[in-house]
Amino acid sequence: MSYEVETPVFAGPFDLLLHLILQDEVDLYQVSLGGIIEAYLDEIQRMEGVNLAVATEFLLIAATLIELKSRRLLPDTSDLDLEEELALWEERDLLLARLLECKTFKDASQALKALSIDASLSFPRLVGMEEQFLGLMPDLLEGVTPLAINEAYHRATVPKPQLDLFHVTPVKLTVAETVEFLVEELSTIGKTTLRELTKSTVDRVEVVIYFLAVLELYKQGIVDLSQIKTFGDLTISWIGFDQNTDYAEINTYEG
Amino acid sequence: MQTEESRKAIEAILLVSDIPIDASLLAQLLEIPKTEVEKICTQLMQEYKKDHRGFVLVNVAGGYRYQTDPTMAPYVERFVLEGQNSRLSSAALETLAIIAYKQPISRMQISAIRGVNVDAVIRTLQQRGYIGEVGKDPGPGNAILFGTTSLFLERLGINDISDLPPLANFVPGADVVEALEGGLRPDHVGEKLESQPHDEVAIIANDETNSD
Amino acid sequence: MQTEESRKAIEAILLVSDIPIDASLLAQLLEIPKTEVEKICTQLMQEYKKDHRGFVLVNVAGGYRYQTDPTMAPYVERFVLEGQNSRLSSAALETLAIIAYKQPISRMQISAIRGVNVDAVIRTLQQRGYIGEVGKDPGPGNAILFGTTSLFLERLGINDISDLPPLANFVPGADVVEALEGGLRPDHVGEKLESQPHDEVAIIANDETNSD
Numbered sequence: 001m002s003y004e005v006e007t008p009v010f011a012g013p014f015d016l017l018l019h020l021i022l023q024d025e026v027d028l029y030q031v032s033l034g035g036i037i038e039a040y041l042d043e044i045q046r047m048e049g050v051n052l053a054v055a056t057e058f059l060l061i062a063a064t065l066i067e068l069k070s071r072r073l074l075p076d077t078s079d080l081d082l083e084e085e086l087a088l089w090e091e092r093d094l095l096l097a098r099l100l101e102c103k104t105f106k107d108a109s110q111a112l113k114a115l116s117i118d119a120s121l122s123f124p125r126l127v128g129m130e131e132q133f134l135g136l137m138p139d140l141l142e143g144v145t146p147l148a149i150n151e152a153y154h155r156a157t158v159p160k161p162q163l164d165l166f167h168v169t170p171v172k173l174t175v176a177e178t179v180e181f182l183v184e185e186l187s188t189i190g191k192t193t194l195r196e197l198t199k200s201t202v203d204r205v206e207v208v209i210y211f212l213a214v215l216e217l218y219k220q221g222i223v224d225l226s227q228i229k230t231f232g233d234l235t236i237s238w239i240g241f242d243q244n245t246d247y248a249e250i251n252t253y254e255g
Numbered sequence: 256m257q258t259e260e261s262r263k264a265i266e267a268i269l270l271v272s273d274i275p276i277d278a279s280l281l282a283q284l285l286e287i288p289k290t291e292v293e294k295i296c297t298q299l300m301q302e303y304k305k306d307h308r309g310f311v312l313v314n315v316a317g318g319y320r321y322q323t324d325p326t327m328a329p330y331v332e333r334f335v336l337e338g339q340n341s342r343l344s345s346a347a348l349e350t351l352a353i354i355a356y357k358q359p360i361s362r363m364q365i366s367a368i369r370g371v372n373v374d375a376v377i378r379t380l381q382q383r384g385y386i387g388e389v390g391k392d393p394g395p396g397n398a399i400l401f402g403t404t405s406l407f408l409e410r411l412g413i414n415d416i417s418d419l420p421p422l423a424n425f426v427p428g429a430d431v432v433e434a435l436e437g438g439l440r441p442d443h444v445g446e447k448l449e450s451q452p453h454d455e456v457a458i459i460a461n462d463e464t465n466s467d
Numbered sequence: 468m469q470t471e472e473s474r475k476a477i478e479a480i481l482l483v484s485d486i487p488i489d490a491s492l493l494a495q496l497l498e499i500p501k502t503e504v505e506k507i508c509t510q511l512m513q514e515y516k517k518d519h520r521g522f523v524l525v526n527v528a529g530g531y532r533y534q535t536d537p538t539m540a541p542y543v544e545r546f547v548l549e550g551q552n553s554r555l556s557s558a559a560l561e562t563l564a565i566i567a568y569k570q571p572i573s574r575m576q577i578s579a580i581r582g583v584n585v586d587a588v589i590r591t592l593q594q595r596g597y598i599g600e601v602g603k604d605p606g607p608g609n610a611i612l613f614g615t616t617s618l619f620l621e622r623l624g625i626n627d628i629s630d631l632p633p634l635a636n637f638v639p640g641a642d643v644v645e646a647l648e649g650g651l652r653p654d655h656v657g658e659k660l661e662s663q664p665h666d667e668v669a670i671i672a673n674d675e676t677n678s679d
Contacts, residue, residue, distance in 0.1 A: 012346075012371035021438035022431065036438055047501065057371060068439065075341065091595060092439050100427055101368055107425040109345065109352035112411060119412030121325035123335060127485040128273040128594055130469065130534060136547045140555040140595055141622040151630040152557070152564035157643045171385050172290075258521060266521025267539035273590065285546050306514075309470060309478025329478035333496050334480045338648045384584045406584075459475070 013061040015103040016043055019191035021099070035063045064091055186223060187237040194234040261285050262295050265319075273317025275409070316408040317415065343379075350376045353386060355407070356422045359389045361402035377401065385410065473497050474507050477531075485663065487530025561590045567619070568634060571601045571612035579646030596620070600603060 020039045043059050068088065129137070186192070194214060198207045214236055218222040224237040276453070282289040289299060296319050300312045307349055309327050312319060323331050343351065350373055353365050366373050380386045381401075389402035403416065413419065427435075476497055483489060490508070491575050512524045519575065522533050555563065562585055565577055575643040578585045592598045593613075601614035615628060615663050 007441040012369055014370040018435075021435055023551045032289045033439065040478065047627060061370075065439075082262040095436055096439055098368075099439075102433065103371065103427045103431060103435075104425045105349050105356070105368065106355060107417045107427075108420075108422060109348040111425070112352050112355065112422050113348055115342075115411040115413065118457065119410060120326065121328040122313070122412065123328075123331050123479075124269070124409075124592070125271075125310075125482050127271075127483075127533075128590065129271050130543075132540075133271070133547045134542055134594070134596075136544055137595060138548070140559075142554070144555070144560070144623065146519065146623050146631050148560070149564045149567055150634070152560045153568050155557075156561035156565055171299065204607070219520055263519060263521035263536060264542035266552075267535040267543055270533060270535055271543055271546070272550075274587075278552055284542060284550060302518075306518075307475060309475035310482045310644075321480055321482060323479035324475060327476055330476040330496060331479050331483060334485055342617070382578075382582060388481045388581075445628075462666055 012060045014099055015106075016040065016058070017095075018099055020107070024104075033065065033069045037062065037069055040065060061095070064095060068092055102180065131163060143211055175209055175212045175216065178209050179216050182210075182213050182217060183222070186217075187240070189238075191235065191237045194236065197236070258291075258295065259265065261287055261291065265295055266301075269312070269319055269321055272320065275316050275320040277318040281319070285296065306412075313412070314414045315412055316405040317345065323430060343383075344376075347376050347379055351380055351407075352378075352404075354401050355387055355403050355416065357418075358402035359393055360402075361398035361400055363398055364402075468501075470507065472501065473499055477504065478511065481524070481531055482532055483657055484532065485530040487526075487528045489530040493531070502593075553622065556588075559588045559591060563592055563615075563619075566592075566598050566613050567615050567628065567631060570614035570628075573604055573610035573612055575610055577613075578645050580643050612647075 017036070017040065020036050020043075020132070038060075040062050044062060048133075051222050054229070079205045182197070194207075194211060197214075200252055212221065214225070214234075218225050219237075222239055227233070258364050265281055266281060268281065268284065278289050278292045281292045283294070296312060296314070303311055309324050311324050313322055315322075322420050346369075350369060353368050354360055357368075362373060362377055365377070377386070381388075383406075384404055385407045387404050388399050390400045392398040392400055407416065408416065411419075422426070470512065480493065480496065490501050490504045493504045493508075497504070508524060508526070515523055519538050521536050523536050524531060525534050527534075539544055558581075562577060562581060565580055566572055569576070574585060577589070589598070593600075597618055597619045598613050599616050600611050602612045604610040604612055620628065623631075636663060
């Protein structure tokens, strides 16, 4: 996630693609798919230490671009399955539509920025009520008991099950979902303990699911586990993928 | 109530309020029609402007309030050291734009438009109070839906979300669409296009030269 | 600087100041002689009077400030009594509870727990006399620390803050623990302060609307 916030230039794959296509304003038609793919891959290479989820998104687009290009390099296009051909063009159109949408909001955000810069030149009066009238103000604590304060504190600080860890409220968490989540989380933080991972969970069942998910990752050789003493903290270390594992978060692309 | 009295009362109430006050509340307190309040406020705005006051009356985030004249910012900034809002990153701004125009919208939907995970950005925007949870998607998953807050309106100096420039204004022009389309076109097609002369441009340029 | 510009700048500065500003400070900010400031202020007083404004400029407690015109007091009183909510919003109550149990606590820490900017709520609570500034964080940034007042105890009918029901058997969320700890680590105080927005007029308006 840190990449997304800190990057000076590209906040995402569409951002990068937009830039690569639009950078050369003079020779619009010189832009070649091949050139874009090369530049795109170069950029991805430059991004060292990008978190997995982000990298996957970039790679997915690169793959689409390369597929578009490679289809064209085939000696005889008539060999192509018509359905596949159409699917490919659909893919391209989708990418185009997304780029247009991305560009639209990019420009809109500049308008918002301009508005906010203008607005920031004007300072509101926040002085509030004059002393002479303060006595008139109604007692806002009317009817509030010490117990109500206690309850309000609990409301404000109670662990929230739907923190920011999930895209949707986890009604019923599955092991598969947790595996996916852990892949994203662990690739970023590297090393942690099961206790740490499950500290915001509310149900015991959730802890069990986490545990099963961690075991699954261990079985696949994606994480390493160690436990110094019996009943001690279970330490989980991220090892990473080998080539044929596939947890790509392609779902993110379904608008 | 006399207009003169209403005018004075509105000025007094707005002076002691620390949030924008809407016309209906003023109308209720003064027992005059809302349209009268609006008329008076418009008049006040003009008077302050005409008298070159250092403050202005604005209608922002659904209400009226006093704020300093923008041209006086250098002096006010010398006095008010804090309060300069830290700038938002472009990623945050773009996400904010999507939410502003598409609200209510889920994290997932924003993510689909941005092409990246937006969790961190959403958290920042929420912490700054620019966006808030406005409901839950009734569909499966019950995704949280986000929308902009009145602080967002204030920060942008607008009264209502409908005061934003229409999104249609930002839909890329034909040139950009062509460039993008060309960019995603297989190479040999691009070459063909390249050889096409740009006649129209030349003709228009000529016309203008002649007409002078 | 032209007199016209100075006049506007003085109006702007006085509008945003919550304490009377003395002529020397204004002179210094504007880089003009103090006598010039005094002359301008006297002029402004007369202008507002002549124009029958609902506010007046007064020289009080060693400085200049805007006040409501005394004849407008009935309307301001009405605004105080009817224009404002007579109950604390749930957001405000929760913030008050956090301060009550965790005092002394900084704005930063509260806002980290609440997940939103709390400036407006703090201002309300402070203005109502339920909380007050009880010290400064010794770390860098010197954040103001808040605590509850004796009025708060009085209104709740308790003698001492320890008379509040204990928080035993209650485990706060990880984010809360982090927020509380984070604020006490000196090396992080400044950093956090920087990233913190100074806003929130709107939040309270929102909160109060929602809570009704």
